[in-house]
Amino acid sequence: MTIASSRCLADLCRADFPILAQRVHDRPLIYFDNAATSQKPLAVLNALETYYRCYNANVHRGVHTLSAQATTAYEGARETVARFINASSAAEVIYTRNASEAINLVARSWGMTTLEAGDEIILSVMEHHSNLIPWQFVAQQTGACLKFVELTPEQTFDLAHYEELLSDRTRLVAVAHVSNTLGCLNPIPDIVRLAHAKGARVLVDACQSVPHLPIDVQQLGCDWLVASGHKMCAPTGIGFLWGRAELLRQMPPFLGGGEMIADVFLDHATYADIPHKFEAGTPAIAEAIALGAAIDYLNQWGMERIHAYEQELTAYLFERLQTLPNVTLYGPTAGERAALASFTVAQVHPHDLSTILDQAGIAIRAGHHCTQPLHRYLGVQSTARASLYFYNTREEIDQFIVALGEAIDFFGEVFA
Template sequence: MGVQEQYPFDVEAIRDDFPILQRSVGGDPETPGEGPGDDTPLVYLDNAATTHTPEPVVEAMSDYYRTYNSNVHRGIHQLSQEASVAYEKAHDTVAEFIGASGREEIVFTKNTTEAMNLVAYAWGLEELGPGDNVVLSEMEHHASLVTWQQIGKRTGAEVRFIEVTEDGRLDMADAATKIDDDTEMVSVVHVSNTLGTINPIRELADLAHDHDSLIFADAAQSVPNRPVDVADLDVDFLAFSGHKMAGPTGIGVLYGREAVLDAMSPYLYGGDMIRRVTFEDSTWEDLPWKFEAGTPSIAEGIGLAAAVEYVEEVGRDRIEAHERLLAEYAYEELEALGGVEIYGPPADERGGLVAFNVDGVHAHDLSSILNDYGVAIRAGDHCTQPLHEKMGVAASARASFYVYNTVEEVDALVDAVADARDLFA
């Protein structure tokens, strides 16, 4: 059976929902579509950074702007009421999507990074002090690592790191040592955006809770492409971004247990998050609005709900299977080239991405050459500088896959990498 015959759905039908995939590249970026040579088909393999947006999501946002554009929670007139209902229903849609108990546990943020900062500042500054510790992993995205690092400096809390093994997995024996009775927060990425490692969040949650610690899962690379249920994971906090799951930019989600969120003070202050204000004091609105100060990203929230519905219609199980298929194929084909070092777990034990380097070729040079072939990948440290230092490299190339990618696009990647390798030989 060919690899294409193993697709869990009709990929070409999916691709029809994403008009951007039909464009060509290769001309002047300032005048796309006008320059000479602007005729190379786009092969977009940078989905761990940002996925593309399907027509149903664009239409949902356009419908808001065209027919009921108004601010939420501020007007009695019909447009405001319609916008408020749609925005609140978006919270309900997301809550059901990840298994939260209700909209009270769903806070809309700009992105995963803001969700991390919200918890670190609203909870961390109040709860942490000298003698406490926060436990991360060595594969954390800077959104987690830098945030908790700086909170540790402010509070005097120690920041510890669970070691990563040579094959790109968490050392769970080390985790059992690092997480102790002085641990107040464990913050770990669910799927590594560099290694593709799928971390055992439930096992870490059990370990954290055994020591009366909270746990925060960075799910930016997991919620978009596999079933994630916060109750099954038993996490206290979880965050992800809309733009990594076929949704718009400028919208992210913080899930928090209602009891924990309720006990936290607001992170931002202003309109919509207050119940009553006097010259002397203020009281706060109910969850989740207590943490959504000012005019929120209304259209983006509505677009996120449409993206959730789109992902659900395709099926998260099937998306996970499709990404696994492509990642395994890419891993095996790149490895077969020779002169390619791939980072992280084996082909059949990773999320939908492959980070690698080619002997004698800097990742940035490789990305530039691949761009000439129309192949878009990520090159750099992927916001995991300490992890790259541990791996002994300054940067790596990363190909990441989503629902609309094909085996032929992986072949285009591999052929371009082979040409780049030969060019520098």
């Protein structure tokens, strides 16, 4: 499939995203901040409105019609998530507010109760803060130690270094599937195989992969996987943890309250089975239902088709960026990778670039992207990041390159 033929995907879907039709500073909006959060299609907006208009009620606890409708939609969305990632059962899908909460759930429920002094947790230098700080907490509380996989010269996950770090004391490996800064696609099946050979568990941060390519937890082989809905066309405030049923059943509850119980007495309680054991209190009902609607929408186009289109867009983006002077790109520039490009321009702060581009109606991200240790490792304070989704177009890339080139010329004259 060539970009000329596959670009029709954006042409077909853009009308479903009303926000993309607006103007910013009297320029057509070009939204290149999709790694931070994606835009929402009408199908998702309508799902939210329909819940509140037609069957707003609490789930599970009522026998009246509205509660039954809400429960059916809420649990139906869980089934949709399970099918989307090929989980063995919908009971393996735990709703959370976001991926950060999902990682904290595993860290508190499994990590705090399982790990001991001298146990080893392997992460990588590219991890998002959400997949770093919870494990720092665990290490501080249990005496476990953190070890970090470094990068290859191509700025990808160094599998050889990872093998060197693995030991008989390795208990957990927690890694991103796709780096939100480097864009590299990490070799999860190999990471899992090597970890399991040492008896270690593996958690995968899939925030930057679930929205963009087909995910099959059975093929990946990991023990837990987390994602955030807002990066995959769903609302904010909803995400999920997938875990192997036998592991989830062994883990104690993360939060206490209503819904997660079987029987309650004044001095003790017994707990519900998964998934409800980990879902205390009234959940984000509308958001969960809309997450299901978002997945239905993605499935309408097909994840293989979305991934193929984004791969072509990404190749074009890098091709165009490499024509500009004084631009340094981070992460691999060829092969299969995420639809994002992090870069710096000599002598120009990324925040200044972002401000200038915003005046042209172009939204990019500037900063450390919640990967401060990675930026220190790379020797830069911050980077600019343009991140794409399937509703973006080659024409938008062309306009971005023109505006970025003008910004580079402007700052070149300033620093001349």
